[in-house]
Amino acid sequence: MRAFENRFFRLEPVRPGLWLLVEKTVRSLVRANVWVIEGEDAVLVVDGGWGLVDWPLDEIFADLDRPLWSLTTHAHCDHIAQAFQFTGRRFGHELSDAVMRAPDQENTNAQPWTPYLQILAEGFEDLGFVPEDYGTAFRPAPLTDVLAQGDTIDLGGRRLEVHETPGHSWHSLTLFEAEQGWLFPGDVMIATYIVDILPDSDKTEVLRTHQRLLELPFQWSFGGHGAPLDRRKAEGIIERYAERKAEEGLRA
DSSP states (O other), rough: OEEEEEEEEEEEEEEEEEEEEEEETBTTTTTOEEEEEEOSOEEEEEOOOOOSSSOOOHHTTTTOOOOEEEEEESOHHHHHTGGGGOOEEEEHEEEHHHHHSOOOOTTTTTTTTTSSSOOOOOOOOOGGGOOOGTTTTOOOOOEEEEEEOOOOEOOOSSEEEEEEOOSSSOOOOEEEEEETTTTTTSSSSSSSSSOOOOOOOOHHHHHHHHHHTTTOSSSOOSSSSOOOOOHHHHHHHHHHHHHHHTTTTTOO
């Protein structure tokens, strides 16, 4: 693999074997992370972004000599828009599959939330993006591989454990790569605000999920938004979230 950049996208190295695909069209505060994990036999793209512009996969991964797979950590609008482009294996939770087969404005939470988020980054006004219309053009991407707690994804020389981690949504999955100590928790643990007020969110489940994540010996967490977190920072975020929920009368 190699780095890539054009007006709309950037693929940049993060760690050996780990890349970040950046949708430059989306304002950084709400931009969703798209992690790309390399194995010897396949490459896994974690989540499908906002998709304000279709990803030019043939250009971004021009020199790739391995299958390109995708995984959906959870079926919300900012993580599924480009999943349809992946014609090989598409991984995700059983509860995500119904959404992925027929994604729309409501079942992906695209509306009524999008108009309030100021998604479009400065300099891309020529795209003609209409927040109220976002979610009407999603394309189906049914899963080929339904995952559950205890499953694994073998990329060749890199093995990813699958953990069910509900809370942000009921269909949230987390990946853990034990050799490097890498955690990919989607939106249930991120450097920015942990959203727990959506129709498919559950605050108590977030608390329980956080406690289960702490049992994993991860060293770095690569969440669905914001910067990567080392273990210490992740523990701090979990502690502060628990304190805020305790003020609401909630405990794990």
